[in-house]
Amino acid sequence: MKGYPLREVVVNLPGVHAGSILHKAEVSISGHPVTDNDIRRALVKAQEEAFEHMPEDGAFELIHTIPVSYKIDGHDGIAEPRGMVGHTLGVDIHMTSGDMLALRNIASCIEKSHLDISAFCTSSYAAGLASLVDDEMELGCTVIDIGGGVTSFSVFHNRNLLYADAVPIGGKHVTGDIAKGLTAAINDAERIKVLYGSAMAGGLDETEMIDVPRLGEDAFAPPNHVPRSLLVGIIQPRLEEIFELVRSRLQDAGLGSAVGRRVVLTGGASLMPGMKDLANYVMDKQVRIGKPIRLTGLPDAVSGPAFATTAGLLSYIAERSDEMPADIIAQVTPGTLWERVKYWMRENW
Numbered sequence: 001m002k003g004y005p006l007r008e009v010v011v012n013l014p015g016v017h018a019g020s021i022l023h024k025a026e027v028s029i030s031g032h033p034v035t036d037n038d039i040r041r042a043l044v045k046a047q048e049e050a051f052e053h054m055p056e057d058g059a060f061e062l063i064h065t066i067p068v069s070y071k072i073d074g075h076d077g078i079a080e081p082r083g084m085v086g087h088t089l090g091v092d093i094h095m096t097s098g099d100m101l102a103l104r105n106i107a108s109c110i111e112k113s114h115l116d117i118s119a120f121c122t123s124s125y126a127a128g129l130a131s132l133v134d135d136e137m138e139l140g141c142t143v144i145d146i147g148g149g150v151t152s153f154s155v156f157h158n159r160n161l162l163y164a165d166a167v168p169i170g171g172k173h174v175t176g177d178i179a180k181g182l183t184a185a186i187n188d189a190e191r192i193k194v195l196y197g198s199a200m201a202g203g204l205d206e207t208e209m210i211d212v213p214r215l216g217e218d219a220f221a222p223p224n225h226v227p228r229s230l231l232v233g234i235i236q237p238r239l240e241e242i243f244e245l246v247r248s249r250l251q252d253a254g255l256g257s258a259v260g261r262r263v264v265l266t267g268g269a270s271l272m273p274g275m276k277d278l279a280n281y282v283m284d285k286q287v288r289i290g291k292p293i294r295l296t297g298l299p300d301a302v303s304g305p306a307f308a309t310t311a312g313l314l315s316y317i318a319e320r321s322d323e324m325p326a327d328i329i330a331q332v333t334p335g336t337l338w339e340r341v342k343y344w345m346r347e348n349w
């Protein structure tokens with residue numbers, strides 16, 4: 001970009017390389033009103049404890065540390081503790097971790113472009129930050145971001161990220177199924193998918209035919225004619241599989257019905273006609289297609305569902321830098337004498 005050299009980037013991390021860690025931490029506040037720093041002390045404590053329990057074969061880095069709810073002297077469900085007094089402050093914390101090896105691979109790609117990484121952010125979290133309205137974030141909503149190779153999903157509640165996960169299936173798998181099913185080249189399968197694809201067979205005209213170029217033949221060879229319903233019959237089961245996997249992962253995480261009945265779909269693959277109805281049918285939730293509505297003034301070409309994640313990365317860095325693990329450590333002032341000794345040792349050794 002002329003005049004504005006790009007030096008630093010925020011990178012989205014697909015949920016397949018990320019995991020959710022739920023943790024509780026308590027710090028002493030000895031009767032003084034709770035401050036931002038007390039909350040940071042609890043977050044730092046949780047971060048340290050997460051690393052103490054790191055599995056030997058699964059090294060990770062923390063991506064987000066998000067306070068979800070607070071407790072003062074055992075009274076729980078406090079949404080805003082700042083200014084309240086008590087003896088101990090308890091914080092329920094959601095940390096998102098990133099697989100260390102995956103992060104290193106991504107970092108080495110980015111270094112080759114001579115860029116510095118300012119932060120990582122989970123893909124579906126960014127998609128939600130860009131596309132959810134305030135009430136969806138507050139009352140509970142699941143964001144499903146269906147990209148090329150991965151479907152990342154996350155659950156928002158009380159304006160926070162509660163859970164993030166992913167399944168390694170996306171639009172590319174649909175294209176691959178079409179290429180195999182219709183014996184077509186991958187490029188042709190992708191074009192046919194975008195031009196004639198649909199997520200649900202209902203209401204299709206059974207006599208409608210589409211042209212499929214023959215694999216390996218030159219461009220002048222007459223194409224195969226196949227019914228469009230055959231194409232949709234290939235697409236629908238793969239997309240159903242994605243939504244069924246998401247539904248069962250959410251149920252396994254205990255989030256089946258607890259966090260509202262709202263689903264927002266983002267990502268390039270959500271542009272497929274009928275996607276909303278299929279998601280509604282499989283997941284039994286109210287579904288809408290999300291766009292990056294929180295970033296205003298975007299040109300038409302980048303204001304569709306495929307750009308939600310990118311727009312969300314900007315919201316993340318602008319509004320939620322207090323959830324970045326490194327910033328939390330950099331800004332905390334130690335409270336108790338023991339905390340001070342520990343910090344001093346960490347700084348000096």
Ligand SMILES: Nc1ncnc2c1ncn2[C@@H]1O[C@H](COP(=O)(O)OP(=O)(O)O)[C@@H](O)[C@H]1O
Pocket residue numbers: 146147148149150170171172175190193194197267268269270271272273306
């Ligand atoms: N109009 C469309 N209809 C159906 N699928 C689409 C459409 N546009 C893009 N896709 C699919 O979306 C996927 C890419 O989504 P995107 O969110 O851009 O990917 P990623 O986030 O993985 O980089 C591809 O598999 C592509 O085939």
Ligand SMILES: [Mg+2]
Pocket residue numbers: 145146147148267268306309
């Ligand atoms: Mg995407």
